[in-house]
Amino acid sequence: MFDPRISIIDDRLSTIDRVIAVVSGKGGVGKSVIASTLALLLAKEGFKVGLLDVDFTSPTTHVVLNASGLQPIEDKGIVPPEIHGIKYMSLVFYLGNTISPLRGTELTNILLEILAYTCWGRLDILIIDMPPGISDLMLDMLKYVKRAGYLIVTTPSKMSFETVRKLIMLLKGLGAQIIGVVENMLMSGSTEYIRREVEALRERYLGGIHYDTSLEESLGNVEELLKTGFALELKSILQNIIM
Amino acid sequence: MFDPRISIIDDRLSTIDRVIAVVSGKGGVGKSVIASTLALLLAKEGFKVGLLDVDFTSPTTHVVLNASGLQPIEDKGIVPPEIHGIKYMSLVFYLGNTISPLRGTELTNILLEILAYTCWGRLDILIIDMPPGISDLMLDMLKYVKRAGYLIVTTPSKMSFETVRKLIMLLKGLGAQIIGVVENMLMSGSTEYIRREVEALRERYLGGIHYDTSLEESLGNVEELLKTGFALELKSILQNIIM
Amino acid sequence: MAEAIISAVSEVADKENFKEVKSVLVLVGELQQVDREVLKFAITQLRPDKLAKTRFIIRVVRASFTCKACGHKWPFRESVLQDWVKEAIHFVPEVAHAYIRCPVCGSPDFEISGGRGVWIAGIRGER
Amino acid sequence: MAEAIISAVSEVADKENFKEVKSVLVLVGELQQVDREVLKFAITQLRPDKLAKTRFIIRVVRASFTCKACGHKWPFRESVLQDWVKEAIHFVPEVAHAYIRCPVCGSPDFEISGGRGVWIAGIRGER
Ligand SMILES: Nc1ncnc2c1ncn2[C@@H]1O[C@H](COP(=O)(O)OP(=O)(O)O)[C@@H](O)[C@H]1O
Ligand SMILES: Nc1ncnc2c1ncn2[C@@H]1O[C@H](COP(=O)(O)OP(=O)(O)O)[C@@H](O)[C@H]1O
Numbered sequence: 012m013f014d015p016r017i018s019i020i021d022d023r024l025s026t027i028d029r030v031i032a033v034v035s036g037k038g039g040v041g042k043s044v045i046a047s048t049l050a051l052l053l054a055k056e057g058f059k060v061g062l063l064d065v066d067f068t069s070p071t072t073h074v075v076l077n078a079s080g081l082q083p084i085e086d087k088g089i090v091p092p093e094i095h096g097i098k099y100m101s102l103v104f105y106l107g108n109t110i111s112p113l114r115g116t117e118l119t120n121i122l123l124e125i126l127a128y129t130c131w132g133r134l135d136i137l138i139i140d141m142p143p144g145i146s147d148l149m150l151d152m153l154k155y156v157k158r159a160g161y162l163i164v165t166t167p168s169k170m171s172f173e174t175v176r177k178l179i180m181l182l183k184g185l186g187a188q189i190i191g192v193v194e195n196m197l198m199s200g201s202t203e204y205i206r207r208e209v210e211a212l213r214e215r216y217l218g219g220i221h222y223d224t225s226l227e228e229s230l231g232n233v234e235e236l237l238k239t240g241f242a243l244e245l246k247s248i249l250q251n252i253i254m
Numbered sequence: 255m256f257d258p259r260i261s262i263i264d265d266r267l268s269t270i271d272r273v274i275a276v277v278s279g280k281g282g283v284g285k286s287v288i289a290s291t292l293a294l295l296l297a298k299e300g301f302k303v304g305l306l307d308v309d310f311t312s313p314t315t316h317v318v319l320n321a322s323g324l325q326p327i328e329d330k331g332i333v334p335p336e337i338h339g340i341k342y343m344s345l346v347f348y349l350g351n352t353i354s355p356l357r358g359t360e361l362t363n364i365l366l367e368i369l370a371y372t373c374w375g376r377l378d379i380l381i382i383d384m385p386p387g388i389s390d391l392m393l394d395m396l397k398y399v400k401r402a403g404y405l406i407v408t409t410p411s412k413m414s415f416e417t418v419r420k421l422i423m424l425l426k427g428l429g430a431q432i433i434g435v436v437e438n439m440l441m442s443g444s445t446e447y448i449r450r451e452v453e454a455l456r457e458r459y460l461g462g463i464h465y466d467t468s469l470e471e472s473l474g475n476v477e478e479l480l481k482t483g484f485a486l487e488l489k490s491i492l493q494n495i496i497m
Numbered sequence: 498m499a500e501a502i503i504s505a506v507s508e509v510a511d512k513e514n515f516k517e518v519k520s521v522l523v524l525v526g527e528l529q530q531v532d533r534e535v536l537k538f539a540i541t542q543l544r545p546d547k548l549a550k551t552r553f554i555i556r557v558v559r560a561s562f563t564c565k566a567c568g569h570k571w572p573f574r575e576s577v578l579q580d581w582v583k584e585a586i587h588f589v590p591e592v593a594h595a596y597i598r599c600p601v602c603g604s605p606d607f608e609i610s611g612g613r614g615v616w617i618a619g620i621r622g623e624r
Numbered sequence: 625m626a627e628a629i630i631s632a633v634s635e636v637a638d639k640e641n642f643k644e645v646k647s648v649l650v651l652v653g654e655l656q657q658v659d660r661e662v663l664k665f666a667i668t669q670l671r672p673d674k675l676a677k678t679r680f681i682i683r684v685v686r687a688s689f690t691c692k693a694c695g696h697k698w699p700f701r702e703s704v705l706q707d708w709v710k711e712a713i714h715f716v717p718e719v720a721h722a723y724i725r726c727p728v729c730g731s732p733d734f735e736i737s738g739g740r741g742v743w744i745a746g747i748r749g750e751r
């Protein structure tokens with residue numbers, strides 16, 4: 012038995028110049044707001060950009076983008092709808108507000124399905140928002156999307172870096188491309204703790220983003236979101252790296 | 255073929271009066287600090303308490319408890335080591351600082367192994383710290399530990415409640431026992447948003463815990479941790495409910 | 498989907514050093530809701546010269562679910578579902594977990610034990 | 625482990641209405657690192673009267689791994705591991721993912737394709 016989806020994935024992704032997965036291992040560090048805001052920033056700069064939400068049991072990028080009510084079109088595959096200049100794909104299109112508890116084997120199946128049948132067309136960059144944990148979807152990305160570069164997000168907390176360190180070790184061990192580490196939700200001054208730890212692992216510390224009390228209110232309002240200190244700091248950190 | 259582990263789980267848990275799983279669906283909301291601190295508070299009040307960290311790919315409760323270097327004893331099963339008056343079990347005992355990426359089927363196997371072979375002895379309460387996501391381990395808890403009560407944690411954010419709402423709907427649909435919802439990391443005033451949403455779902459809003467800048471530094475130092483505003487607020491919220 | 502099948506068949510044919518591929522057996526899960534004739538037609542349109550004479554046999558596999566909580570098995574009956582739900586399951590069968598529950602115990606923790614995906618179950622060729 | 629086996633066997637015997645259980649075939653994964661004689665002795669000590677005459681046959685199943693990234697299969701060779709790692713794998717075989725990598729591609733994404741767990745593969749009795 013032979014699964015034809017696997018042999019078509021590289022084909023489908025061949026029209027995309029660069030694939031960037033936003034990861035952490037840890038939850039709640041800001042992966043989804045960073046992935047969504049990065050996609051918005053890139054679209055505004057004139058890049059052709061796609062955003063894929065792979066946190067299938069608890070997707071959230073649609074909240075940031077206010078993307079409810081969108082529907083993909085079926086035409087020799089699935090054509091993702093466009094919002095704010097981003098080609099956007101999420102399981103939310105098919106789930107509505109219901110819950111879909113999914114086991115790991117099912118998560119793998121969904122990823123394969125989406126990678127094999129989504130027609131992204133020509134893209135400069137595809138951003139992938141990853142779930143927390145170091146489980147099926149992380150292993151599947153490493154297996155099926157070998158070209159992906161990893162943008163790692165942590166908070167200043169040792170609880171958070173405890174997990175991030177392990178993820179970095181995994182990615183390094185497999186020779187995956189690590190773009191660098193973003194430290195999100197700085198409270199007042201940086202402690203330099205994360206920078207030191209990241210550099211000790213010989214990876215790139217990209218910079219810090221402060222905790223921004225105006226972010227929550229701006230979620231769902233893209234104009235407002237792009238004006239927040241959060242978005243400005245994210246832009247200045249990634250300016251020369253991704254944009 | 256018949257897996258003997260499954261038929262022994264109820265036996266193993268039969269010496270435990272109450273099982274409480276700390277859940278959210280969402281990551282980074284404070285499940286692990288709440289689960290650990292709750293266990294510490296209960297031990298201090300004289301309860302016989304156990305703590306089981308089920309976030310196998312990214313365990314963190316050992317950071318809160320400063321529980322490195324502990325080892326369980328094998329004696330007709332696994333006897334969990336005691337720390338700060340808590341019988342404590344985590345995969346960290348066997349992983350050290352290495353990373354163990356695990357697929358869902360493997361997570362299920364580990365859970366069964368631990369539930370079937372850990373000898374908790376007489377306990378008033380066993381606290382289980384759950385991973386983020388609504389996947390294998392959540393479904394396995396519902397399948398193998400039907401007696402568990404669920405203590406749900408959210409932050410004030412709509413991003414966070416987007417997922418928590420779905421989890422509540424799942425638990426309600428299955429008739430699982432929901433203890434109530436704790437709102438963690440309040441910044442300044444409460445917005446009442448979470449309370450209203452929880453009550454609309456006809457569940458119990460237990461109270462809010464403020465963001466506490468002294469918490470991070472106290473992690474690993476149990477004396478200090480129990481003096482934080484975080485611990486005091488957690489205690490007053492759960493006083494009449496769990497203690 | 499037709500592209501995926503052709504690309505997979507070509508890959509296997511190359512690996513096996515087939516001069517000619519005689520026939521291909523394709524199993525299509527019922528949940529995929531693919532029209533057999535449409536798929537056959539799409540394959541005919543898209544196949545490269547190398548597969549011009551290949552016979553594509555397409556078989557639909559019935560869908561069924563097995564509950565992981567209570568063990569109950571039941572068949573998929575799409576008639577009870579609304580159109581947009583069918584459409585969603587057509588795209589990703591796993592979203593069934595959002596809309597279908599075990600008829601015995603109410604659990605969403607079931608396995609799609611058949612009827613999902615597309616499989617190339619056999620390729621016959623000449624070297 | 626002996627308790628688990630006895631409790632499972634008793635359960636099945638009740639369900640099947642066995643008056644007497646003749647023999648039980650127990651498969652023990654090599655990764656479990658259980659000494660067959662020790663397990664046999666523990667079962668003899670713990671079994672209830674009902675199972676007093678039952679013959680327990682214990683077989684060890686060799687462990688092997690299959691890489692999900694590259695497909696390579698290889699056998700478990702515990703000799704290369706340090707004692708405390710063996711001890712850890714003895715308790716939960718899945719922690720092998722922290723210490724062992726595929727010898728071909730270096731991936732930790734492998735399956736323990738045999739040699740884990742304890743299984744009751746057969747129970748023969750008289751009604
Ligand atoms: N720099 C920041 N300032 C303020 N709030 C933030 C910041 N980054 C993230 N958040 C908030 O933190 C929560 C978690 O963010 P999210 O993107 O969902 O994390 P993840 O995807 O890693 O789980 C959200 O409520 C989000 O709005
Ligand atoms: N009330 C609080 N005040 C300040 N920091 C908190 C509070 N609750 C949790 N945190 C911090 O938030 C981060 C996430 O907490 P954690 O318990 O790891 O969440 P989860 O287990 O849900 O992923 C940790 O760095 C923790 O120290």
Ligand SMILES: [Mg+2]
Binds near residue numbers: 042043044066140
């Ligand atoms: Mg997220």
Ligand SMILES: [Mg+2]
Binds near residue numbers: 285287309384385
């Ligand atoms: Mg946690």
Ligand SMILES: [Mg+2]
Binds near residue numbers: 124587
């Ligand atoms: Mg499909």
Ligand SMILES: [Mg+2]
Binds near residue numbers: 715
């Ligand atoms: Mg064992």
Ligand code: NI
Binds near residue numbers: 085
């Ligand atoms: Ni289709």
Ligand code: NI
Binds near residue numbers: 328
């Ligand atoms: Ni043992």
Ligand SMILES: [Zn+2]
Binds near residue numbers: 565601603
């Ligand atoms: Zn059922």
Ligand SMILES: [Zn+2]
Binds near residue numbers: 691730
């Ligand atoms: Zn390999």
